[in-house]
Amino acid sequence: MAFNVLIVDDSSSMRAVIKKIVTLSGFKVDQFFEAQNGRLALELLSRTWIDIVLSDLNMPEMGGLEMLAAMKRDNLLKDIPVIIITTEGSDERKQMVCTMGARGFIKKPFLPEKVREMLYDVLGVKDDGNYGKDQEGDSGSDF
Amino acid sequence: MMEITEKIKKATLEATFDVFEKMFFIFLEPSEDASDDYDMETCIRFRGGCLSGSIRMLFTKSLAEGMTRNLLNLDAAPSEQQTADCVKEAVNMVCGNFLSILEGKKVFDLSIPEFSGKPLKYIENPGFHKVDLISDEGSLCLVIGISDP
Numbered sequence: 001m002a003f004n005v006l007i008v009d010d011s012s013s014m015r016a017v018i019k020k021i022v023t024l025s026g027f028k029v030d031q032f033f034e035a036q037n038g039r040l041a042l043e044l045l046s047r048t049w050i051d052i053v054l055s056d057l058n059m060p061e062m063g064g065l066e067m068l069a070a071m072k073r074d075n076l077l078k079d080i081p082v083i084i085i086t087t088e089g090s091d092e093r094k095q096m097v098c099t100m101g102a103r104g105f106i107k108k109p110f111l112p113e114k115v116r117e118m119l120y121d122v123l124g125v126k127d128d129g130n131y132g133k134d135q136e137g138d139s140g141s142d143f
Numbered sequence: 144m145m146e147i148t149e150k151i152k153k154a155t156l157e158a159t160f161d162v163f164e165k166m167f168f169i170f171l172e173p174s175e176d177a178s179d180d181y182d183m184e185t186c187i188r189f190r191g192g193c194l195s196g197s198i199r200m201l202f203t204k205s206l207a208e209g210m211t212r213n214l215l216n217l218d219a220a221p222s223e224q225q226t227a228d229c230v231k232e233a234v235n236m237v238c239g240n241f242l243s244i245l246e247g248k249k250v251f252d253l254s255i256p257e258f259s260g261k262p263l264k265y266i267e268n269p270g271f272h273k274v275d276l277i278s279d280e281g282s283l284c285l286v287i288g289i290s291d292p
Contacts, residue, residue, distance in 0.1 A: 010255070011235075013228045016215055017166075058235070058253050087239025092250045107243075108236045109165035 002030035003123065004048070008041040008055035008064065009034075009085070014108075018054055018085065018115065025116035027125075038067030045077050052123060054115075057086040057097075065100065072101045081122045085110065150245070151272050155285055158240035159276065162233060167210040171276040171283060178203055178282040183227070184262035185234040189242060191251030196289035198241065200234045201262050206281030231256035237285070 007015045035041035039062040057064035071077040083104035104118045163169045181201035188197045211221035211229040234256045274285045
């Protein structure tokens with residue numbers, strides 16, 4: 001099984017970096033989707049199957065917290081796991097984000113390993129170092 | 144006052160080194176005779192509790208382009224848009240990291256980083272803390288304006 005990943009960040013550089021890290025981690029991705037803010041992410045989520053959202057908090061127009069709250073109010077979107085990737089690393093902020101329903105929290109600057117671990121953890125995929133590598137006819141056996 | 148200045152300077156250095164080493168693979172060090180001729184600047188404002196202020200980061204072009212190349216793993220020179228985007232992300236990360244070190248338990252609101260071309264020169268002002276840094280790629284100046292903590 002491969003996943004559809006949505007990256008929400010107003011910085012195109014950061015979206016590119018996260019995309020690269022996820023790809024290099026060996027995590028099996030079907031398609032990457034990108035949005036520059038929460039509002040555009042919600043639009044995309046309403047018409048596209050997304051398995052996991054990686055989102056910044058501080059974005060123009062609609063930030064990550066507002067997007068998360070809107071997702072939780074929507075029966076079709078409420079169960080999609082959201083991992084927040086942000087510079088705002090206070091304990092209180094982390095707690096607030098988790099209380100609102102985010103499944104993970106990664107503080108920038110981050111090491112690629114942290115993103116990888118969090119993805120595997122949130123999606124319940126076993127990270128044995130082989131997941132994502134081409135295994136003919138056996139690509140889903142690590143679940 | 145001296146104690147506060149030292150605390151801010153220490154938090155600034157720790158936050159900046161962490162961001163630049165982890166995200167941009169650039170190793171900075173403090174400098175007494177860094178450039179005062181910078182090519183671009185980015186600024187972010189923050190507020191939370193009784194603390195508010197701003198961080199300005201001034202970059203030489205060579206440093207900003209080096210950061211962007213490293214972050215995006217580019218062989219060619221980055222575009223102006225890529226460079227602007229990269230330095231805005233840098234100030235965002237440095238600010239978040241700086242506030243975590245200074246007041247780790249408080250929640251802060253950060254503004255969206257702003258970018259501008261040729262910056263105004265820094266004029267000594269007791270309300271601001273200035274830190275000069277250099278690397279093999281170029282120079283960086285941080286100007287931190289902060290309300291009395």
